[in-house]
Amino acid sequence: MTSEHQPPIVRAAQAVTLIEAASAYAALGLSILPLSGKRPALTSWTAFQQTAATPEVIRGWSSAGLIQNIGLICGAVSGNLVVLDLDGAAGYPAFAATFPHLRETFTVATGGGVGRHVYFYADRLPSSVKAMGTPIGHLELCAEGRQVVAPPSMHPITGSAYRVELPLDILRVAHLDDLASWIEAFKPREAMPEWKPPHVSAPAGQGNLNPRLIDAIRDDLLSRAFKPHGEWLHGRCLHPERHTHGDRNPSFGFNTASGYGHCYVCGTLLAKDICAMLGIDPASVGGLFEKPVIASARSIIRQPAPPSDAPPTTSTNYKLPNWLAQYLDWAGATGNQTPLVFHQAAGLWLLATAVGRRLYGEAPWGVKLYPNLYLMLIAGTTFYRKSTAYKLAEQVARAAIPHMLMPTPGSPERFQEALAGRMPGNFDKLGREQQERLTKAQPFAAQRGLLKDEVAGLFGAINRKDYMVGMKDLLMELYDCPDYVDKDTQTGLNIVQNAALSILGVTTPSSLSSAVSGGDWDNGLLIRFALLTPEPDYAERPASVSYRDLPQPLIDDLRRLHDRLPQPEPSEFGLTAPGALRLDVQCWSECQQYGDWLRRKCAPGEDSELDDRLKGIYGRMHVQAFKLASLFAALDWLDTDDPAPTITADHWSAAQAIAEEWRMSAHRLLEQFDRSGEAVLEKRQQDRLLYAIRQAGAGGVGLRDLYRNLNFSAKQARKLASDLMRAGLIEERRMERAEWFVAIEHIDGQV
Numbered sequence: 001m002t003s004e005h006q007p008p009i010v011r012a013a014q015a016v017t018l019i020e021a022a023s024a025y026a027a028l029g030l031s032i033l034p035l036s037g038k039r040p041a042l043t044s045w046t047a048f049q050q051t052a053a054t055p056e057v058i059r060g061w062s063s064a065g066l067i068q069n070i071g072l073i074c075g076a077v078s079g080n081l082v083v084l085d086l087d088g089a090a091g092y093p094a095f096a097a098t099f100p101h102l103r104e105t106f107t108v109a110t111g112g113g114v115g116r117h118v119y120f121y122a123d124r125l126p127s128s129v130k131a132m133g134t135p136i137g138h139l140e141l142c143a144e145g146r147q148v149v150a151p152p153s154m155h156p157i158t159g160s161a162y163r164v165e166l167p168l169d170i171l172r173v174a175h176l177d178d179l180a181s182w183i184e185a186f187k188p189r190e191a192m193p194e195w196k197p198p199h200v201s202a203p204a205g206q207g208n209l210n211p212r213l214i215d216a217i218r219d220d221l222l223s224r225a226f227k228p229h230g231e232w233l234h235g236r237c238l239h240p241e242r243h244t245h246g247d248r249n250p251s252f253g254f255n256t257a258s259g260y261g262h263c264y265v266c267g268t269l270l271a272k273d274i275c276a277m278l279g280i281d282p283a284s285v286g287g288l289f290e291k292p293v294i295a296s297a298r299s300i301i302r303q304p305a306p307p308s309d310a311p312p313t314t315s316t317n318y319k320l321p322n323w324l325a326q327y328l329d330w331a332g333a334t335g336n337q338t339p340l341v342f343h344q345a346a347g348l349w350l351l352a353t354a355v356g357r358r359l360y361g362e363a364p365w366g367v368k369l370y371p372n373l374y375l376m377l378i379a380g381t382t383f384y385r386k387s388t389a390y391k392l393a394e395q396v397a398r399a400a401i402p403h404m405l406m407p408t409p410g411s412p413e414r415f416q417e418a419l420a421g422r423m424p425g426n427f428d429k430l431g432r433e434q435q436e437r438l439t440k441a442q443p444f445a446a447q448r449g450l451l452k453d454e455v456a457g458l459f460g461a462i463n464r465k466d467y468m469v470g471m472k473d474l475l476m477e478l479y480d481c482p483d484y485v486d487k488d489t490q491t492g493l494n495i496v497q498n499a500a501l502s503i504l505g506v507t508t509p510s511s512l513s514s515a516v517s518g519g520d521w522d523n524g525l526l527i528r529f530a531l532l533t534p535e536p537d538y539a540e541r542p543a544s545v546s547y548r549d550l551p552q553p554l555i556d557d558l559r560r561l562h563d564r565l566p567q568p569e570p571s572e573f574g575l576t577a578p579g580a581l582r583l584d585v586q587c588w589s590e591c592q593q594y595g596d597w598l599r600r601k602c603a604p605g606e607d608s609e610l611d612d613r614l615k616g617i618y619g620r621m622h623v624q625a626f627k628l629a630s631l632f633a634a635l636d637w638l639d640t641d642d643p644a645p646t647i648t649a650d651h652w653s654a655a656q657a658i659a660e661e662w663r664m665s666a667h668r669l670l671e672q673f674d675r676s677g678e679a680v681l682e683k684r685q686q687d688r689l690l691y692a693i694r695q696a697g698a699g700g701v702g703l704r705d706l707y708r709n710l711n712f713s714a715k716q717a718r719k720l721a722s723d724l725m726r727a728g729l730i731e732e733r734r735m736e737r738a739e740w741f742v743a744i745e746h747i748d749g750q751v
Contacts, residue, residue, distance in 0.1 A: 007169035009106050009119070013151040014164060014711075019062045021152055022070050026058055030078045033071035034061045037156035038149050041066040049077055049145060069153035075144035080125050082176060083148045084118040088137015092116040098182060105171030111155025111162045117148055121172040126179070131186035139183045141176065164711045185224040197232045197253055198262045209259040209271055212285040212537055217271065218256050220278050231257045238277040239266050286536055311660065312593040320654060321635035323557050324351070327396075330551055335388035336541040339534040341661065342377045342386055346393035349375050349504040351631040353397060353404050353449030354558050357481060357500030358565040359630055359645065361583045364592065369623060370481040370580075371630040372447070372500040374529040376455055378507055378669060384534055386506045387453065393504060394451055395550060400558040403441035406448040406501075412471045416487055416494040419478070419501075421445035443568035443575045446478070446499035454726040455505025455512075472525050475501075479528045498577045503529075508723070509672045510686060515727035527616030530624060530662045531669050561638055581644040583630060587652035594656055595622035617666050621659050628655035685712070689720045693730055693743050700733055700742035 006014075012024030022032050031052035034041040041061075042048075052073075053061075061067050074081045086092050087110070095118070096103050108117040114137075122143075130140035142148055149155075151162040218233060226235035237243060237252040243265055251264040254274065261269035275282055282288040320328070324347050331343040352373045360368045377386045397405055407424075409415035421442040427435065441448065477485060478501040485496040507515075516526060568575035598618040602610050610618065629651040637645035688710055693701055707717035721741055724730045731747060733740040 006167055007106070009170055010164055010167040013106075013108070015152065018067050018070055018152065019058070021150070022058050022062070022067060023055060025070065025072060025150065026052065026055060030081065031073035032058055033073055033147050034066040035069035035071045035149060035153065036066075037069065040071065040147070041068065045073070045147075049073055049075065052077055069156075070150045071147040072150045073147045074128075074142045075125060075146070080122050081170075082120045082122045082126065083142045083146075084120070084179065085115070085130075085140040085142055085148060086118070086137065087112065087115040087140075089114045090136040091139060092118075094136045095182075099179060102171065102173070102179065103166075104168060105166065106164070106168050107166035108151055109163050109165040110149070111153070111158055111160040113158060113160065116165065117162075119170045120176060121170055122176050123173070124175045126176045129180050129183050131183050134186040136186075139186060141180055141183055167711055182224075187225075197229060198264070210282070210286050210289055213271065213275070213280075213282055213288060214256060214259040216280050216285050217254060217259070217274055217278065220280060221254055226254070229253070231255055237263045237266060238269070238274065239263070242266055284536070311597045311656070312590070319650070321632050323554070323561075323635050324348070324632075326551065327554055330548060330554065331389065331392045332541055333544050334548055335385060335392055336543050337383075337385040338388045339379070339384055339386075339538050341532055341535045341665070342379075342384075342389035343392070344658070345375045345377060345530065345532050346389040346504060348628065348631060349373055349449060349502055350393055350396055350558060351561070351635070352502040352627070354401055354562040355565060355631065355634060356404065356444055356447035356578075357498050358447075358578055358580045359583055359634060360580050361585050361626060361630060361647070363626075364588055368481070369626050369630070370500045371627045371634075372479070372481060372502045373624075373627060374479055374501075374503045376505050376507065376512075376529045376531050378509055378512060378531060378533050381508055384538075390451060390453065390504060390506050396554055396558065397449065399550060400555040401562050403437050404444060404448045404562070406441070406445075406450050408450070408452065409471065412474055413494075415471065415474065416496060419446040419496040419499065420494040422494070443577050445577075446496045446501065447577075449502045449504065452503065452505035455503075455507050475503075476525050476528065505529075507726075509533075509669065511723050511727045513673050515729070521613040521616065524616060527613075527620065531617070531666045532662065533665045533668045533672070535661070536668075557638065561634060564638065565634075583633065584644055584646040586646060586648055587629065590649065590652050590656070591622055591626050594625060594659075598622060611670060613670060614666060617663070621663055624662065625652070625655045625659035628658055685716075686720050686724060689717065690724055690729055690743070693724075693741050694745070696742075698742065698746040700735075700740050700746075702735060703739035703741070706741070 008024070008028055012021055012028060015021035015024055022034075026032050029052070031048050033045055033048055033053075058067075072078060072081065072083070074083055084095065086095060102118070102120070106119040108119070109115070110117060125143050126141060128141060128143045128146050130138070132138045140146075149162055151164060153162045154160065155162070221233045221235060222228075224235060226233040228234075232253040232255055234250060234253050236250045237247040238261070240246040243251075247265075252261060252266075253263075254261045259271045261274050263269065269277075272282070272288055274280075275288075319325075324344070327347040327350070328340065328343055331338075331346065332340055335343060352371050355371050357370050357372070360370050363369055377389060379386045394405075406418055409418070423438060423442075424430075427438065430438070474485075478496075478499045481498075481500045482496075483498065485499065487494050521527060566578040566580060568578050570576075598621050602615045602618050626647075629647045630645070632651040632654060633645035633647040636651070689706060689712075692706055692710060703714065703717055703721065706712070706721075707714050710717070712720070718739070721730065721732070721739075724741075725732060728744060730741045730743055733742055
């Protein structure tokens with residue numbers, strides 16, 4: 001954003017000289033105070049709390065050398081200015097997580113290095129309040145009678161400038177009562193007479209409350225300085241307006257065993273009422289009441305919808321096949337910080353890759369369904385260790401079925417060559433082991449598994465690079481397992497036969513949001529993927545006390561499954577692609593019922609109409625479930641003498657339960673895309689950086705200029721640029737050892 005289009009408060013804060021900044025602040029109706037360091041340079045500044053200094057007075061201060069730094073006086077004199085002063089590294093993250101609706105406002109990074117000043121205009125001024133020495137640092141809400149140091153002042157100790165962190169206009173709010181109460185909650189309480197738990201029984205009608213909901217209420221109350229007292233938490237009533245003096249002597253208790261609250265004035269409060277007062281959405285932790293859960297890595301999926309809204313035949317009481325359960329036990333312990341749903345998806349991808357196109361079901365609606373899968377693991381960087389799931393699956397694949405892994409596509413033409421079984425141009429120069437692997441892979445060319453570490457980069461390249469034209473159509477076509485596809489390229493005619501590609505990719509919500517467009521939801525590519533996010537009750541498991549080798553039975557049984565299915569047959573032209581077994585399906589009616597239920601959820605007349613982006617996912621979810629049921633049947637078939645696998649009602653029950661979790665996962669992803677939170681803020685920052693790089697043209701722009709012009713830290717700008725590179729939107733250049741970036745549309749003559 002150019003300076004003339006920035007909010008006036010940002011332009012004032014980024015003035016070159018202190019006197020220019022002071023004059024600009026004053027022109028905005030803010031009361032200015034000259035500072036020496038962080039303290040007022042005047043003997044008394046009371047008068048300026050009532051009437052702002054005139055331009056003549058400000059120039060007089062400047063002539064007298066009093067403006068060494070600039071202070072802004074909060075309160076009515078500055079149009080009801082209120083500034084939240086957070087001094088400590090944990091303060092701002094805690095505020096932002098607690099009050100996401102207050103984040104989007106003019107924010108200053110203090111010269112001390114870890115503090116933030118968050119600016120507001122409040123229609124009703126709060127009282128100034130502070131809590132010092134809290135676990136998250138010093139907290140102060142500066143209103144009437146307080147002043148704050150403003151950019152471009154310098155910190156008296158560090159010598160660093162106060163600088164704009166979020167270049168937004170100052171947010172106007174009706175009041176800041178919740179923010180003031182939040183700070184109050186960190187203040188030490190006066191000694192009170194010992195609180196005695198009430199002698200009341202749990203109210204009737206509570207049912208079996210969701211334990212995770214009770215935990216969420218407990219954690220929220222503890223953050224508000226409630227005190228443990230046995231199974232009770234004691235603190236101020238959640239309805240202070242019902243108390244004559246605002247419940248100065250705390251009278252409220254929350255029972256952590258039963259989940260109800262009791263106040264000596266207000267009486268009993270149910271969990272749903274407490275959630276409403278605390279701003280907790282029960283749905284975010286799995287609902288108000290407890291649902292059956294199988295607490296094992298062998299079955300990690302819950303029924304996500306209330307009984308009245310449940311799809312047909314859904315059951316939570318199911319058992320996974322032994323191989324997949326063993327894989328989850330090993331991967332879940334080895335990658336203990338990775339969500340189990342990611343490990344489960346990786347195990348399913350391994351099975352789909354081992355099977356290829358060698359199993360199918362003949363659907364009553366006239367198509368053949370094969371068990372290939374497109375899977376995307378989506379979570380924030382570092383914390384969820386999503387790449388661990390990817391790497392463990394790759395380790396198993398390379399040990400058991402290395403020839404079933406295909407190379408990462410560099411272009412549609414080369415990708416088609418690999419799918420057609422054409423050997424790479426440097427085949428003769430490869431080692432013997434690699435040549436043998438490629439030769440063994442040739443009959444399976446189009447039915448292998450593809451691993452993509454940053455799958456958002458593939459989407460970004462597809463959307464923005466001319467040489468990737470055609471890749472999107474090819475990937476969509478391959479998902480449906482065509483018998484025959486051909487394309488005439490510069491290297492000759494590529495013929496792809498018997499396709500059944502399976503993809504496992506990882507990315508972050510912000511990278512995916514940047515790389516895809518609305519058209520990617522509409523045209524069908526994105527909705528072919530199972531879009532998997534961490535389970536709502538994610539919790540890391542205990543770390544293994546020692547290294548656990550990859551269990552040999554996992555390798556042997558995956559290879560046994562691959563080898564038992566039809567194999568390539570010799571012919572006069574070499575080995576031909578293997579045939580396929582027809583599944584004995586005993587659950588077509590259940591599959592169709594599920595598909596009909598999903599279709600009705602997409603009807604325009606629904607009470608709460610479904611997001612258009614989800615309708616394509618809903619339309620394929622019953623097919624996803626069938627693919628999973630096929631894989632489960634194949635595993636159980638290994639221990640029988642049957643000529644082909646049989647999909648039973650039990651297989652369908654487990655598959656549909658997992659498909660339901662995948663459906664709810666897609667909802668969670670869209671919520672992350674849309675809500676005003678961390679992903680949205682990061683996306684906005686990425687957009688600002690990308691815009692600046694695009695504006696620089698084909699010559700590009702250096703990292704130093706980017707973070708200075710956009711008021712980012714170097715670390716922040718570098719991370720954002722890295723995300724944009726992974727999404728395929730920019731490329732890095734080196735300009736005399738400096739980090740330099742060019743938008744992808746300006747590379748190779750593209751406009």
